[in-house]
Amino acid sequence: MPSTTPAPCAPDDVRRIACIGAGVIGGGWAAHFLARGYDVTAWDPAPDAEPKLRRLVAAAWPALERIGLAAGASPDRLTVAPTLAEAVADADFVQESAPEKLELKRSLLARLAAATRPGVVIASSTSGYPMTDMQTEAAGPDDAGRLVVGHPFNPPYLIPLVEVVGGERTDRAAVEWAARFYDLAGKSVITMDRELPGFIANRLQEALWREALHMVAAGEATVEDIDASITEGPGLRWAFMGPCLTFALAGGEGGMAHMLDHFGPSLKSPWTRLAAPELDPALRDAMVDGCAAAAGGRTYADLVAERDQGVIDVLRATGRLGGPR
Numbered sequence: 001m002p003s004t005t006p007a008p009c010a011p012d013d014v015r016r017i018a019c020i021g022a023g024v025i026g027g028g029w030a031a032h033f034l035a036r037g038y039d040v041t042a043w044d045p046a047p048d049a050e051p052k053l054r055r056l057v058a059a060a061w062p063a064l065e066r067i068g069l070a071a072g073a074s075p076d077r078l079t080v081a082p083t084l085a086e087a088v089a090d091a092d093f094v095q096e097s098a099p100e101k102l103e104l105k106r107s108l109l110a111r112l113a114a115a116t117r118p119g120v121v122i123a124s125s126t127s128g129y130p131m132t133d134m135q136t137e138a139a140g141p142d143d144a145g146r147l148v149v150g151h152p153f154n155p156p157y158l159i160p161l162v163e164v165v166g167g168e169r170t171d172r173a174a175v176e177w178a179a180r181f182y183d184l185a186g187k188s189v190i191t192m193d194r195e196l197p198g199f200i201a202n203r204l205q206e207a208l209w210r211e212a213l214h215m216v217a218a219g220e221a222t223v224e225d226i227d228a229s230i231t232e233g234p235g236l237r238w239a240f241m242g243p244c245l246t247f248a249l250a251g252g253e254g255g256m257a258h259m260l261d262h263f264g265p266s267l268k269s270p271w272t273r274l275a276a277p278e279l280d281p282a283l284r285d286a287m288v289d290g291c292a293a294a295a296g297g298r299t300y301a302d303l304v305a306e307r308d309q310g311v312i313d314v315l316r317a318t319g320r321l322g323g324p325r
């Protein structure tokens, strides 16, 4: 469909990015865009947002230096704006990462569309809301048409994937513009042609997560057993080969055909519980205590540094890190 709302600049001419909401993900996006050499302006209504954001970027920067910064990249190119309107006034692209609350997203995305220059694409980091449900308050086709989902993975400055999809009122050209922009900004993009709650990756992750919670709730496995079952097992394969091709190898030389003929009947075995468990206080405490035990005295900062180095090692070992960019 031809664009009715052309962006004010081409994806490769983007220079200024606004990050709206500057918590774990908005801050991670800011670090990523800064490392890629963009100017970033952030806005977040929390009174302590600026020092928190600067701490997050400072903590991420050593990892970003290790994988290589773009020419001219600097944390000094981060500005924190006092108002939403000032944050987006000159933006060539907006990444919204406010809390996962539908009403909040609806009104915030409408405000952002009204405050940006006509045609500027606005992407939401939502983990699961379809854009159709979030774009209901956008004023008209020119506003709603440039709202897309750009779902990242934590931390956005190291995990390449971003899932891009529009809603019923989104102009297809905005989806294509966002996909091209993320690609130029160093992300690995999956563009979806239809909306699914949870998109692709979270739909898969949530199935695993529900089963983990069921096992902890029923006392069938500890948090540490569950984590080790992935890091010592399938997780090692999943870093470079997805679950489908991995299981094709389970069929030996007969491939997926033999795998399905052999193990297909067990698909119907009651292995999974599928429906979500009740997140009652006992389960909440078991998960929180189990994670504290698994952390074994390592602080949040220790774990972030360990995770960042682990992701870099995996990216490097699987040939997905080139030289300095």
Ligand SMILES: NC(=O)C1=CN([C@@H]2O[C@H](COP(=O)(O)OP(=O)(O)OC[C@H]3O[C@@H](n4cnc5c(N)ncnc54)[C@H](O)[C@@H]3O)[C@@H](O)[C@H]2O)C=CC1
Pocket: 020, 021, 022, 023, 024, 025, 026, 043, 044, 045, 046, 049, 096, 097, 098, 099, 100, 104, 108, 125, 126, 127, 128, 151, 152, 153, 154
């Ligand atoms: N935490 C994660 O692993 C991932 C989260 N996401 C998505 O990213 C978004 C943000 O999540 P997190 O960063 O985890 O949350 P967070 O709680 O760390 O950060 C949210 C930030 O938004 C700010 N905020 C509150 N009201 C706001 C408003 N009206 N406008 C702008 N900012 C506002 C808060 O002050 C806070 O700094 C959510 O949509 C979430 O689903 C996506 C991928 C992964």
Ligand SMILES: C[N+](C)(C)CC(=O)CC(=O)[O-]
Pocket: 126, 127, 152, 153, 154, 202, 205
């Ligand atoms: C926990 N989460 C559902 C918000 C996670 C994501 O959306 C993606 C990720 O980083 O795994």
